[in-house]
Amino acid sequence: xxxxxxxxxAAIAEAxxxxxxxxxxxxxxxxxxxxxxxxxxxxxxxxxxxxxAESEVASINMVYGAACAGARVMTSxxxxxxxxxxxxxxxxxxxxxxxxIINVMRGGPGLGNVAPSQGDYFQAVKMAGHGDFxxxxxxxxxxxxxxxxxxxxxDLADKYRTIAMVLADGSLGQMMEPAEMPPMRPVRKPEERPxxxxxxxxxxxxxxxxSLYLVEEELEKVNLRLQAKLREIAANEVRWKEYSTEDAExxxxxFGTVGRVCQTVVREAREKGLKAGLxxxxxVWPFPSARIAELARQVRGILVxxxxxxxxxxxxxxxxxxxxxxxxxxxxxxxxxxxxxxxPKLEELHxxxx
Amino acid sequence: MQEEIIISGFxxxxxxxxxxxLAYAAMDADFHVTWIPSYGPEMRGGKARCTVIIxxxxxxxxxxxRPSAAIVMNIPSFEAFEPMVKxxxxxVVNQSLxxxxxxxxxxxxxxxxxxxLATEMGNARVANMICLGALTKALGVLPLEALEQALDHHLxxxxxxxxxxxxxxxxKGAEFAL
Numbered sequence: 001x002x003x004x005x006x007x008x009x010a011a012i013a014e015a016x017x018x019x020x021x022x023x024x025x026x027x028x029x030x031x032x033x034x035x036x037x038x039x040x041x042x043x044x045x046x047x048x049x050x051x052x053a054e055s056e057v058a059s060i061n062m063v064y065g066a067a068c069a070g071a072r073v074m075t076s077x078x079x080x081x082x083x084x085x086x087x088x089x090x091x092x093x094x095x096x097x098x099x100x101i102i103n104v105m106r107g108g109p110g111l112g113n114v115a116p117s118q119g120d121y122f123q124a125v126k127m128a129g130h131g132d133f134x135x136x137x138x139x140x141x142x143x144x145x146x147x148x149x150x151x152x153x154x155d156l157a158d159k160y161r162t163i164a165m166v167l168a169d170g171s172l173g174q175m176m177e178p179a180e181m182p183p184m185r186p187v188r189k190p191e192e193r194p195x196x197x198x199x200x201x202x203x204x205x206x207x208x209x210x211s212l213y214l215v216e217e218e219l220e221k222v223n224l225r226l227q228a229k230l231r232e233i234a235a236n237e238v239r240w241k242e243y244s245t246e247d248a249e250x251x252x253x254x255f256g257t258v259g260r261v262c263q264t265v266v267r268e269a270r271e272k273g274l275k276a277g278l279x280x281x282x283x284v285w286p287f288p289s290a291r292i293a294e295l296a297r298q299v300r301g302i303l304v305x306x307x308x309x310x311x312x313x314x315x316x317x318x319x320x321x322x323x324x325x326x327x328x329x330x331x332x333x334x335x336x337x338x339x340x341x342x343x344p345k346l347e348e349l350h351x352x353x354x
Numbered sequence: 355m356q357e358e359i360i361i362s363g364f365x366x367x368x369x370x371x372x373x374x375x376l377a378y379a380a381m382d383a384d385f386h387v388t389w390i391p392s393y394g395p396e397m398r399g400g401k402a403r404c405t406v407i408i409x410x411x412x413x414x415x416x417x418x419x420r421p422s423a424a425i426v427m428n429i430p431s432f433e434a435f436e437p438m439v440k441x442x443x444x445x446v447v448n449q450s451l452x453x454x455x456x457x458x459x460x461x462x463x464x465x466x467x468x469x470x471l472a473t474e475m476g477n478a479r480v481a482n483m484i485c486l487g488a489l490t491k492a493l494g495v496l497p498l499e500a501l502e503q504a505l506d507h508h509l510x511x512x513x514x515x516x517x518x519x520x521x522x523x524x525x526k527g528a529e530f531a532l
Contacts, residue, residue: 005374005381005389005508031393114394175390175416176374178381257416264414338419 003178006170009034011143011179012076012102015150017042020185021100022071024050025062027081030114031170032104035076037277048187056255058083060088067097070197072188076102078170079120080111089163090129093224094211096229098157101135101165102150102260104173115334116170116257121311124167125285132223134230135163136237137285139255142253143177151182161196161235167284171257171336240281240291244270248277250349251295253316254305255281257336262305264339269346276346284312289319296323299348299351303346305337306330325353355410357495358418360435361486362403363427363448368482372425373404377488378498378504380408388416401430408495423493425485426452427468446489448481464488466530472523477516480523487527498528 008015014034016024024039036052043050049066053059077085090099092099105120109111124137138158140146146168153164161262165328193199198207213219244266245251254262259280271275279295281288296302301324304313313328320326329345331337359376363369370391380387385408392403405421423444426432432452434485439445441460450469466488468481490496502521509517 003381005378005387170393171390171416174393176377176390177388177416178386260413261415261417263412267414336417338417339415340419 003180005176006143006147006179007034007176007281008146009104009142009173010038010066010194011147011151012166012168012173013038013042013268015147016074016100016154017046018182018184019151019154020187021074022050022187023051023066023073024075025051025053025059026075026077027053027056027059028162029078029081031106031116031173032076032078032102034173035102039070056084057088060085060092063099064092064095064097068198069101070193070199071097072158073195074100074102074154075111076104078104078106078114079108079117081334082123083119086123086129088129089135090131090133091211092163093129093135093226094131094135094225095209097163097209098161099163100153101163102156103167105164105167105169107332113334114170116307116336117149117332117334118169118256118258118307118311119309120167120331121284121306121308125176125287125315126162126164128165133160133226134285135165136160136233137165137167137283139167139259139284140172140284141241141259141280142173143172144179145282146172147179149179153282156237160229160337162229163234167256168246168341170334171255179188185288193211234286237283238286238288238290241280241282243280245277245295247275248295248298249275249300250277250346250353251299251302251313252278252291252305252342252346253281253302255284255312256307258305258307260338261339262342265342265346268339268343273304274350287315287319289315292316292319293321293323296320299324301325301327301349303342303349304328305342305345307336308332325349355495356413357405357408357423357493359408359489360401360403360421361406361427361482362401362424362431362435363482365400365402366399367402367427368479369425369427370403370404372486373406375483375501375504375508376406376408376490376496378508379500380406381508382504382507383496383500385410386413388413390416403431407438423489425489426453427481427485429454444489444524446485446492448485450481453475462473462492464492464530468527471526475519475523475526477519480516480519483520483523484527487524488530489527490524491528498524
């Protein structure tokens with residue numbers, strides 16, 4: 001299939017269609033409303049379900065219900081809307097049903113603004129809701145990745161019966177770039193629904209899906225199973241990209257939009273004779289800790305750049321375990337740091353560690 | 355090769371669309387390209403701007419502080435971006451709405467009475483294509499025909515009656531870059 005110029009939000013929506021999403025429940029919020037706009041005509045046209053709910057709380061509970069019935073289902077929102085959904089994430093996690101969540105992050109905290117931000121990193125990877133769980137969190141850095149990772153999110157959610165979240169930001173949602181759509185997959189037939197799904201129990205024992213376990217030992221057993229699953233995900237699903245790291249002496253770690261900005265920084269640093277490299281996490285949970293630890297033995301120092309006050313930097317420091325200095329540069333309020341402000345930070349790190 | 359182009363004006367002047375036409379043409383010519391708008395709680399008559407980057411290698415940052423070229427369609431855009439164009443770069447000024455001269459001697463400046471010419475041609479709204487024609491011709495990265503083909507392939511059905519006028523506007527603009 002040929003490349004087309006895709007806007008990020010529309011690309012994510014169409015990728016979900018291609019991945020066989022059967023139902024979407026959501027509520028509009030800038031800067032991701034174009035996802036709903038695209039699906040609002042595309043899904044009915046294909047005989048699938050699009051529903052604009054009365055709120056984010058209702059949306060996520062509709063997602064929960066459809067997931068219990070074994071449907072490929074998703075919702076999308078932006079930061080404040082995601083906060084409203086968190087109770088539902090926790091119920092879905094404990095119930096072990098698959099669901100895809102798109103968060104096109106905007107400036108916060110509070111109502112904040114509609115500009116691009118990465119302020120929801122902690123929320124996504126550390127505390128997507130109450131209790132002990134992590135969603136799989138995928139962080140695209142360009143529109144082709146936004147497409148590919150949306151498709152992957154559905155497959156991983158299904159495989160592990162978990163939430164898979166695509167963590168994008170407003171600029172990725174609004175920008176356009178050439179990208180290629182995957183072929184259309186057929187929608188799962190009713191008889192192909194997973195064996196655990198609630199499909200009517202005709203001729204079989206009823207399935208029970210719940211997140212309520214009043215006996216402590218039973219709930220602990222559920223938790224142990226969830227933890228085993230999270231370990232399996234952490235062992236199998238870590239993804240990242242590297243640029244110019246082979247001989248790097250200085251390493252940048254950055255994800256998403258600012259990750260791609262740092263590709264330019266590395267290029268400009270190399271032109272100035274600095275041996276810089278970039279590691280861009282694709283999964284921010286599970287986090288590429290092992291590879292970062294390995295690189296920490298190779299490089300003199302690490303600069304973490306984020307569109308927040310310093311969140312992922314904590315995971316980098318945990319991975320590095322003091323093997324080399326880890327410095328941080330970030331912008332907040334919906335501001336994307338540009339190469340001409342990041343490069344001096346890298347030069348400072350160079351001076352500090354030479 | 356990398357060109358970073360900012361197209362800026364007020365809402366309704368077609369700056370975002372002009373950027374998309376450029377992006378489509380660059381994509382069709384197998385360049386890497388990004389198009390990113392300024393977005394937010396905007397209204398008709400408010401500011402409207404996009405950044406287009408065209409490159410022969412993978413594009414990192416989709417935003418730049420100092421573009422290699424800019425089209426400015428109104429006075430606030432002139433004030434914002436005339437000082438920011440990189441030395442050796444290009445500035446296209448919609449002279450009809452911007453009665454100013456650049457004092458910079460390290461950039462190339464094209465003064466195009468785009469809104470007046472567009473009005474004479476029958477629709478003030480093709481001022482964007484006049485400016486884009488001038489920019490494209492002066493940059494020399496893409497032939498004008500690439501933009502015409504981009505219009506052929508990507509102009510929405512309901513706007514196709516404006517195809518000949520848009521193409522004429524591109525060619526009119528290119529005359530200012532000779």
